[in-house]
Amino acid sequence: MDNDKIFASNYPRPEFFFKHLQGHSMSIDKFVIRSQTISKCGAFPIGSGIVFGADHLSAFEKTYPFHKFSKQDYQEWRAERLKDPSPLKPYEPIAYFEFDAETSLQFEPDCQRTFKYIFLKPTGFRKKPNSFSQNMSLAPLEIEFFGAIGSSIEDPNYGSSASLTDQDSAIQEH
Secondary structure (H helix, E strand, O other): OOOOOOEEOOOOOOOEEEEOOOOOEEEEEEEEEEOOOOOOOOOEEEEEEEEEEEOOHHHHHHOHHHOOOOHHHHHHHHHHHOOOOOOOOOOOOOEEEEOOOOOEEEEOOOOOOEEOEEEEEEEEEOOOOOOOOOOOOOOOEEEOEEEEEEEEEOOOOOOOOOOHHHHHHHHHHO
C-alpha cells in the first residue's frame, strides 16, 4: 500500500492477500504494519491480526478456524503446535500481531519458510489508547501500511499455468 495514504474497507471483515510483484517466492524476516490511534476516514483502525503464508491461494480457504483468534488463543495454539515436529501446514498461521499504544509494529514470523502469498486477516480493532469496541463483522476497517521485509527467490515457472490446478488440488486433499 502507498505510504502516503491509508486503506479503508467499504465492507466489514476485510481480508488482504499479497504477492511479490514479479511472482517470486518470499522468505520474510519481518512484517511492518502501521495503524493510527484515531480514525482518519470514519473506519476503525486495525488493532490485531493473524498472518498466513502459502504457495497457493486455495490454502487460505482452510484458515477459518484461526480467524477469531485473540493473542492468548494464538499463544496457546502455538505452544501446543510446537510439540508437533512436523512442518506447519500451508493453512496454519505464521504470525500474530496486536497493537498497544504504538502506531507502527515490526514483528517476525514464528517460522521461516518460503511462500508466494501472504494472507493478512484482521481479528480486532484498536483497544489502546482509544478503545474501538465495534464488532469486526459489522464495521469498516482502516490500515495505514502493511509491508514485508525479506528476500525473494525467482520462480522459473512464473507466468506458466502448468499444473497450478494439480497443486491446488493437492493442498485441498491434505
